[in-house]
Amino acid sequence: MEKVQEQSGYENTPEWRGYCKLMEERPKSFRGGGYPKIVTDVRVVDRFVRENHVKIGLIYQSPYNTFLVDLVEEKDGFLHTYDRLLATVGEGAVVTVPIFEHQFVLIRQFRHSVQDYVWAFPRGFGEKDISPEENVAKELSEEIGARQVSKVQKIGTIAPDTGILGVYVDAYVCEVSNVELRKNYEGIEEVMLVSEEQLQRMIQEQKLVDGYTLAGFAMYQQKK
Structure with a gap:
């Protein structure tokens, strides 16, 4: 420089x-x-x-x-x-791959940037003074009402859009103790539990197109 x-x-x-x-x-x-x-x-x-x-x-x-x-x-x-x-907070952004009773947890959320509802894993910006692992628990509490998050494991790092975004996002797989619908919180309309096969079918049928979720799922499959 x-x-x-x-x-x-x-x-x-x-x-x-x-x-x-x-x-x-x-x-x-x-x-x-x-x-x-x-x-x-x-x-x-x-x-x-x-x-x-x-x-x-x-x-x-x-x-x-x-x-x-x-x-x-x-x-x-x-x-x-x-x-x-x-x-704005340079580090700590996360995308979660939450699992409840051997099924993946997806939320259907209105995303302002594309003006549409999108199925996705919960995720969040980095925040000051909390670790990525703490951010995982915070986001899951806020978005799916998880009271306990366990077996938190980092599975990779994503560069979501290197054309314009100067951001790296860590992906974490974890287990959650419960799932609740937090309707209307940040545009969330539905919560759905899906098997790995159902999630793959959603991808094949273009019902799941969120880039963070696709990358997180791919990393999960490689780490199994």
């Missing part, structure tokens, strides 16, 4: 200040090593912004997501912007 330069009209904007702060706090998200490479010379950024009428840097941040627009340089020197979405 190039050293951040000083002195330009863009250096005092909230987008660039927030971006520089994020580079200091989360260097792994800016480590580089290939092309396109991130341009951190603020003089180059300033010139590009003025010529192209765009914003570069930290554009938006919620408790869950951080939206960045990087200025990047290709090997031939061509400059362009690249959108990225990071998890």
